[in-house]
Every structure is written in structure tokens, then in C-alpha cells.
Amino acid sequence: MKVVIAGSSGLIGTALVAALRREGHEVARLVRRPAEAGDEFTWDPVRAQLPRQALRGADAVVNLCGAGLGARRWTGSYQQLLRDSRLTPTDVLAEAVADAGVPTLVNASGAHYYGGATGDRVVTESDSAGTDFLSTLCRDWEAATRPAADAGARVVLLRSALVLSRTGGLLGKLRLLYALGLGGRLGNGRQYMPWISLDDEVGGIVFALTHDTVSGPVNLTGPAPVTNAEFNRALAGALRRPAPFVVPAFALRLALGDMADAAILHGPRAIPTVLEQAGYPFQHNTIGEALNATVGRGAG
Known part of the structure; x- marks a missing residue:
């Protein structure tokens, strides 16, 4: 299989490229700088410039583009950047x-699609979008893939949770x-804190790429959702460190602004129904397994 990836230099993209190549797939990378390697193609999504040869012979395109949610305080201008950095590349790629008649588009999205008002209720891929900023962002992000779907492509929408990595991301x-x-x-x-190990994030994407029966929204979340308090206890246990403190909600709002309520103080109790029904074998089924494998003593 030939897979073209946009956003290949990030945490997930780097791991995905390596995993696909280990399995013998051909990978081409879309980059925004001058191409330096034979597998790179320069593109400019802002100007809608994408060389046709980049998708020649492609079996699938994976879009992982998007500015980091936690990289900066959510000013009005940064919220616009969060939208533009996702919707513009998706428009161009779709x-x-x-x-080009590429059969499959796998596009990033987020588990916060469902919003923070779901509380303790379990949500699956059949649930509707919330109404807060992140929910609206994810809804519009997914809608931008419509041209590919209308042309007959199989479109997979990756509603990813917090990805647990030893070296990057929030962890x-x-x-x-x-x-x-x-x-x-x-x-x-x-509040619930949807999570997934980096191994299962990448494994789930590869599974979606290689299983034609998987399409539409896919929750890339661990099978056993946890609250923030449960996550805190599991992380303290994996690191063998005390975790006695409480960061009050008002302090988080003061420090982080709108991001506190949208991404930290609320979260969906999302489960990966599509992947489980399709037979994806999760490597880490509980938060304890995931954290011990990621940061626990003896983790690689």
C-alpha cells in the first residue's frame, strides 16, 4: 500500500511513518519546506498548492495537520489558528x-467532538457533536472531508483522545x-479524561488503513475511560511518586483561559465501539497498563 501523510513530523506522524514502513508499506510525506528526500513532496495548503504527482498511485491519504491545542493560551487569534491549521489543509487534501481518485482518506479529529456536557454518560461514534469551541472545531474539521466522501472515497474520521507518550504531548x-x-x-x-497509548493510536490508524470495513467516525480512545482523579492515581503509581495536590478550577481558568473548560475540566466518557467491533486488538486496555508501559519503571 502507498500512503501519503500530511503532518508526518509530529508525535503521531513520526510514529505512524515508522510503523507503516516496518510493515512494508510505501510512505510519501507532504512537507511545507523544500523537499529534501525522495519520499517528500512540498505543498502549500494556504495557497492550495499540492503537486499532482504527490498522490499518483496513492492508496490512501492520512491528514494529521493541526496546531497544538496546548501550545499557547487560547486568545481569539490562536483559536482562529487552531481552526485554520485544521480546516485549510483538510479542504485542500479532500x-x-x-x-486524483484516491480510495481512502484518513483524517484527524478529536474525542472532544462530543463536548463536555456528556458527564458520566458513555458516548460512542453514533453520538452527536457538542456545542463548545472544541466540539464545533471537530465538527467543522470533519465536514471539510466531504468532497472526498462525495467522490466515493472511504473517509475515516479519527476522534483521538489524549495520546500517552513518554516524550511528548501533555504526559x-x-x-x-x-x-x-x-x-x-x-x-x-x-471529569472524564479520554486517553489512548501512542502504540494504540498508531495501531488503530494502521488498522483503519488496512481494513476497508472501517469508515466514518472512529473513537481512538482506550477501552476503559477514566476520570481525572483515576488518571492521577494511575500516573502517580506508574511513576512511584506522590500526587497529593489539587489544582482548583479557578486557577486553571485563570492560567489557561477558555482551554481550561473546553479541554481540561470537561471531557467525554468515550469508548472505541467501532474499533472493538471491527476486531482491533488493543495493546493497552486500561490506564494502568498504558501508563506502566509508557512511563513506568522498565518502560522503553
Whole structure:
């Protein structure tokens, strides 16, 4: 299989490229700088410039583009960047997939599609979108793939949870706090915190690429959702460090602005129904397994 990937230099993209190549697939990477390797093609989504040869012979396109949710405080301008950095590349790639007749488009989205008002209720891929900023962003992001679907492509929408990695993402930042004995729950700790190990994030994407029966929304979340308090206890246990503190909600709102309520103080109790029914074998079924494999003593 030939897979073209946009966003291949990030945490997930780097791991996905390596995994696909280990399995013998051909990978081409779309880059925004001058191409430096034989597997790279320069593109400019802002100007809607994508060389036709980049998708020649492609069996699938994977779009992982998007500015980091936690990279900066959510000012109005940064919220616009979060939207533009997702919707613009998706618009360009969906049109290109349609024009080139690529059979499959796998496009990133987020588990916060469902919003923070779901509380303790379990949500699956059949549930509707929420109404907050992240939910609207994910809804519009997914809608931008429509040209590919209208052209007959199989479109997979990856509603990813917090990806657990030893070196990157939120967990990479939290490890230092816990190592210093400053770990603790966020707010009242009762909010759900959807998670997935990097191994299963990548494994789920490869599974979706190679199984034609998988299409539409796919929750890339661990099978056993946990609250923030449960996550806190599991991370403290994996790191063998105390985590006695509580960061009150008002402090999070003061420090992070709108992101506190949208991404930290609320979260969906999402489960991966599509992947489980399709037979994907999760490597890490519980938060304890995932954290021990990622940051626990003896983790690689």
C-alpha cells in the first residue's frame, strides 16, 4: 500500500511513518519546506498548492495537520489558528483526493467532538457533536472531508483522545511535575479524561488503513475511560511518586483561559465501539497498563 501523510513530523506522524514502513508499506510525506528526500513532496495548503504527482498511485491519504491545542493560551487569534491549521489543509487534501481518485482518506479529529456536557454518560461514534469551541472545531474539521466522501472515497474520521507518550504531548509535561512531587488532580477530578497509548493510536490508524470495513467516525480512545482523579492515581503509581495536590478550577481558568473548560475540566466518557467491533486488538486496555508501559519503571 502507498500512503501519503500530511503532518508526518509530529508525535503521531513520526510514529505512524515508522510503523507503516516496518510493515512494508510505501510512505510519501507532504512537507511545507523544500523537499529534501525522495519520499517528500512540498505543498502549500494556504495557497492550495499540492503537486499532482504527490498522490499518483496513492492508496490512501492520512491528514494529521493541526496546531497544538496546548501550545499557547487560547486568545481569539490562536483559536482562529487552531481552526485554520485544521480546516485549510483538510479542504485542500479532500479536494485532491477527490480529483486524483484516491480510495481512502484518513483524517484527524478529536474525542472532544462530543463536548463536555456528556458527564458520566458513555458516548460512542453514533453520538452527536457538542456545542463548545472544541466540539464545533471537530465538527467543522470533519465536514471539510466531504468532497472526498462525495467522490466515493472511504473517509475515516479519527476522534483521538489524549495520546500517552513518554516524550511528548501533555504526559511529557506532567512527568516533570510528578517527578518533583507536585502532581495532583485537576479541579474536582470527576471529569472524564479520554486517553489512548501512542502504540494504540498508531495501531488503530494502521488498522483503519488496512481494513476497508472501517469508515466514518472512529473513537481512538482506550477501552476503559477514566476520570481525572483515576488518571492521577494511575500516573502517580506508574511513576512511584506522590500526587497529593489539587489544582482548583479557578486557577486553571485563570492560567489557561477558555482551554481550561473546553479541554481540561470537561471531557467525554468515550469508548472505541467501532474499533472493538471491527476486531482491533488493543495493546493497552486500561490506564494502568498504558501508563506502566509508557512511563513506568522498565518502560522503553
